[in-house]
Amino acid sequence: ELKVEQNPLFLSMQEGKNYTIYCNYSTTSDRLYWYRQDPGKSLESLFVLLSNGAVKQEGRLMASLDTKARLSTLHITAAVHDLSATYFCAVSLTGNQFYFGTGTSLTVIP
């Protein structure tokens, strides 16, 4: 069974600081997704990483994928309060099976 682990589970960071969320998975996959979930809301797609070495950036968020290490990172640059949310990575083994990470609850404080 594929296991997807994120760390940290909880992250409290000050505005303006940088930090990285890590996503490790246990089985070979070349398709990794990052999602954001605001409290009481559904999931919003952030990034899709489809190959080893893929890097994508949107605003203050940058995601990367190392398929050999089975590791993806979500880097936050100069955090702002609006980034407070829960972030999930998810790995797809086939087109159908989609496994979510444990989630990282991010709080950005002034």
Added chain:
Amino acid sequence: SAVISQKPSRDICQRGTSLTIQCQVDSQVTMMFWYRQQPGQSLTLIATANQGSEATYESGFVIDKFPISRPNLTFSTLTVSNMSPEDSSIYLCSVGLTGGSGYTFGSGTRLTVV
């Protein structure tokens, strides 16, 4: 990308009753997925619903408890049967985006069983 309308958005139900959740997609899709998100937890896939065939359930989920219908390529329902407080969760449906660019999710149904 596909837009999913999911309802109800929330409900409070009595123990022992059933609730049917509906998802309507604005385009035809082959597969629809149903997830459960328990409070403070990640998402767990319940089943995959294909049009014209039985849904495929993940380990730990059974058809008697979570019957699914998929009458056409734009619609699916998930029923949570004989509910207990342990069924209190958010239930979400999802479809794949074209070109393998990810998945989109419905707005979720927040279920509380009392």
